[in-house]
Amino acid sequence: MGLEKLLKDVLPKGDHFEALHLRNVPIETHPLITAKHDTNEPAPLTIKTQHLFVLFYQGKVIYGLEIYVYLTLKHGSSSLFDAERTIFISKADTTGYADCKLSYKNVTKAIIQYILSLDPNAYLQNVLPKERDYSKIDPSLITKKTSAAKALRIISNRLNQDSQPLRKPLDEQLSHSYQCSHNVKTKLCLFTRPAAEYLFAASSKNPRKHVVDGERLLKWWIDILDEILLETFRENTEAKMRIPGEDPINVKRYLRSTKYGHWEAGDVFGNNGKDLAAFRLPLFPDDPKTRFLRKLVEEDRIYKTDLSTFWTELQERQEFKLSVIVSVIGIYGHVAEIPCNLPSTRDQIEASSRRQFNSIKNYITGEEYDVISGATEAYVNVRDFLKIKLNRKLLQIIGDCQTGRKSKSAERQEVVTTLQVRKRPKKI
Numbered sequence: 140m141g142l143e144k145l146l147k148d149v150l151p152k153g154d155h156f157e158a159l160h161l162r163n164v165p166i167e168t169h170p171l172i173t174a175k176h177d178t179n180e181p182a183p184l185t186i187k188t189q190h191l192f193v194l195f196y197q198g199k200v201i202y203g204l205e206i207y208v209y210l211t212l213k214h215g216s217s218s219l220f221d222a223e224r225t226i227f228i229s230k231a232d233t234t235g236y237a238d239c240k241l242s243y244k245n246v247t248k249a250i251i252q253y254i255l256s257l258d259p260n261a262y263l264q265n266v267l268p269k270e271r272d273y274s275k276i277d278p279s280l281i282t283k284k285t286s287a288a289k290a291l292r293i294i295s296n297r298l299n300q301d302s303q304p305l306r307k308p309l310d311e312q313l314s315h316s317y318q319c320s321h322n323v324k325t326k327l328c329l330f331t332r333p334a335a336e337y338l339f340a341a342s343s344k345n346p347r348k349h350v351v352d353g354e355r356l357l358k359w360w361i362d363i364l365d366e367i368l369l370e371t372f373r374e375n376t377e378a379k380m381r382i383p384g385e386d387p388i389n390v391k392r393y394l395r396s397t398k399y400g401h402w403e404a405g406d407v408f409g410n411n412g413k414d415l416a417a418f419r420l421p422l423f424p425d426d427p428k429t430r431f432l433r434k435l436v437e438e439d440r441i442y443k444t445d446l447s448t449f450w451t452e453l454q455e456r457q458e459f460k461l462s463v464i465v466s467v468i469g470i471y472g473h474v475a476e477i478p479c480n481l482p483s484t485r486d487q488i489e490a491s492s493r494r495q496f497n498s499i500k501n502y503i504t505g506e507e508y509d510v511i512s513g514a515t516e517a518y519v520n521v522r523d524f525l526k527i528k529l530n531r532k533l534l535q536i537i538g539d540c541q542t543g544r545k546s547k548s549a550e551r552q553e554v555v556t557t558l559q560v561r562k563r564p565k566k567i
């Protein structure tokens with residue numbers, strides 16, 4: 140199912156929304172899990188792709204979700220690679236400027252289901268390699284390895300030629316493509332940690348933003364993933380939750396209300412507490428686990444810290460405020476329907492370079508959301524950039540969900556006033 144339909148089904152009936160689904164260039168990266176030194180096996184090929192989803196309502200940014208998808212490729216018996224897919228849900232955030240019935244829980248669930256439905260091969264075309272082999276590219280192209288004298292000769296040759304022969308673009312010559320079997324096993328990982336804001340700076344100053352505490356956030360995610368397990372994964376899928384420093388009995392208390400029957404206390408990274416954390420835990424961007432692993436390297440304890448010690452000490456780290464509940468949630472299994480959905484050009488905007496991805500993302504994350512004008516300016520900037528530079532439009536969605544709920548703040552707002560744009564004071 141396309142993104143538009145999935146979102147339509149969870150957005151309030153008759154309300155008009157716009158969405159941005161921006162996908163970064165797939166890049167070859169370091170293996171997600173560090174290999175032991177004594178292993179002779181070649182490191183698996185790992186390809187990382189970043190997604191950014193943003194929802195807009197009445198010309199304002201209201202919600203964002205950042206997700207990374209990793210494909211780990213190993214040679215199988217045929218010419219196809221065997222692949223494992225790791226989906227890391229990195230950041231979810233809201234601005235508080237939606238004045239309509241809206242369940243972010245359902246929106247988040249719909250986006251994750253969309254990602255789960257995507258054909259892994261969609262990430263394997265035009266992959267940027269870790270190192271570029273400039274010796275293999277067309278010598279009539281200028282790259283950063285071309286000397287100044289040679290570049291001048293190339294330009295002069297081009298000027299002397301009446302018609303240019305068609306060349307493969309440089310990016311295509313420097314990128315790689317692969318193919319993998321559709322039958323990928325999927326690991327879905329996230330770290331639940333409440334914060335006032337993740338993507339939208341100063342948005343917590345908006346009194347209408349609903350910021351939840353650690354316990355509520357954990358339940359919020361468990362509800363989402365529980366439904367995804369029932370609707371999208373096969374029956375025997377592993378589903379685990381760990382609250383660092385917390386007894387498994389206490390963890391199970393949070394899992395009592397789940398409908399999927401196989402939730403357990405623990406994690407999907409390793410069952411043996413004596414294993415070294417360095418060789419079990421994946422290295423995700425901007426993730427507290429990764430930061431702690433790096434700290435262990437600095438403290439020269441990386442080859443001494445086992446998983447049990449890692450989890451106990453993680454909770455004591457300064458970045459966790461005392462008494463705030465954080466958790467690590469993981470799902471590991473096969474999705475029930477083979478993922479073969481190829482993203483349509485309507486559903487997805489593929490950035491042509493990492494620089495382009497970051498500049499579009501900066502329009503969203505570079506604003507200050509304490510006043511509504513931040514949310515409107517971000518919308519206008521993205522909309523105009525897409526139109527002028529890429530000749531593209533945001534995805535237009537008219538909600539079709541009858542049972543949408545009205546947020547309490549929206550109800551209050553409706554009674555008091557209609558929205559007014561407050562201009563931020565100009566910085567002198």
Ligand SMILES: CC(C)(COP(=O)(O)OP(=O)(O)OC[C@H]1O[C@@H](n2cnc3c(N)ncnc32)[C@H](O)[C@@H]1OP(=O)(O)O)[C@@H](O)C(=O)NCCC(=O)NCCS
Nearest residue numbers: 231232233242243244331332333334349350351546547548
């Ligand atoms: C996490 C976050 C996105 C959840 O947003 P949300 O508005 O609570 O999400 P939902 O729309 O799904 O609502 C969840 C519940 O809160 C209730 N709710 C929403 N707005 C409310 C409000 N203003 N007042 C009271 N209850 C409210 C809903 O009714 C719903 O209740 P239910 O579970 O009984 O149906 C939001 O708290 C947020 O942006 N937090 C800051 C960033 C953050 O911590 N991100 C987590 C990254 S791991």
